[in-house]
Amino acid sequence: MERRKFLMLFGVGTLASYLPVAIAACSSLFKVDEAFGQSDGAVVAGTIADLDNAGQLYQDNTSIGSIAVIRSPDNPQKLLAVDPTCTHQGCTVDWDGDKKQFKCPCHGAKFSANGKVLKGPASSPLGTYKAKIQGNSVIVSKN
Ligand code: FES
Structure with missing residues (x-):
C-alpha cells in the first residue's frame, strides 16, 4: 500500500472513530439544555x-x-x-x-x-x- 493512501485511510479511520464521541458530547450538551429550560419558560x-x-x-x-x-x-x-x-x-x-x-x-x-x-x-x-x-x-x- 502506498504511503499516501495509507495516511489518507488512517486519517479517515481516525475521524470516523472520533465521530461517535463528538456526537455523544453534543447530545449530552443538548440534554443539559433540555433539563434546565424549555422554550415556553417552563x-x-x-x-x-x-x-x-x-x-x-x-x-x-x-x-x-x-x-x-x-x-x-x-x-x-x-x-x-x-x-x-x-x-x-x-x-x-x-x-x-x-x-x-x-x-x-x-x-x-x-x-x-x-x-x-x-x-x-x-x-x-x-x-x-x-x-x-x-x-x-x-x-x-x-x-
Ligand atoms: S428566614 Fe426567618 S423564618 Fe424564615
Missing part, C-alpha cells in the same frame, strides 16, 4: 422517579427562580410547586413530609404544602408555580 424540575424517591424536588436558581415540588398531601396525583425562599428573611425552607408542611430552619416559620403561612415570623406566603407531569418529567412554570 423548566424541568426533575423526574417523577426522583420526586417519589426523595418526596420532593428542589432546584435552585432556575430561569424562573428556585423551585420546590411535592405531591399534594390531599391528592397525590396533583403536584404543588413553591418558591422555597422564606418570605421572612430569605432562608430556604425544608419540606417535612411527616407533618406535611414547609419549615424554615432560620426562625421557625411554617408554611402549608401550597405555601400559606401557618406560623410566623413570616407574614407572607411562599411564591407558587404551576407544576405538571409530562412523560416522566416534572414541568414547572410561572403562574
Whole structure:
C-alpha cells in the first residue's frame, strides 16, 4: 500500500472513530439544555422517579427562580410547586413530609404544602408555580 493512501485511510479511520464521541458530547450538551429550560419558560424540575424517591424536588436558581415540588398531601396525583425562599428573611425552607408542611430552619416559620403561612415570623406566603407531569418529567412554570 502506498504511503499516501495509507495516511489518507488512517486519517479517515481516525475521524470516523472520533465521530461517535463528538456526537455523544453534543447530545449530552443538548440534554443539559433540555433539563434546565424549555422554550415556553417552563423548566424541568426533575423526574417523577426522583420526586417519589426523595418526596420532593428542589432546584435552585432556575430561569424562573428556585423551585420546590411535592405531591399534594390531599391528592397525590396533583403536584404543588413553591418558591422555597422564606418570605421572612430569605432562608430556604425544608419540606417535612411527616407533618406535611414547609419549615424554615432560620426562625421557625411554617408554611402549608401550597405555601400559606401557618406560623410566623413570616407574614407572607411562599411564591407558587404551576407544576405538571409530562412523560416522566416534572414541568414547572410561572403562574
Ligand atoms: S428566614 Fe424564615 S423564618 Fe426567618
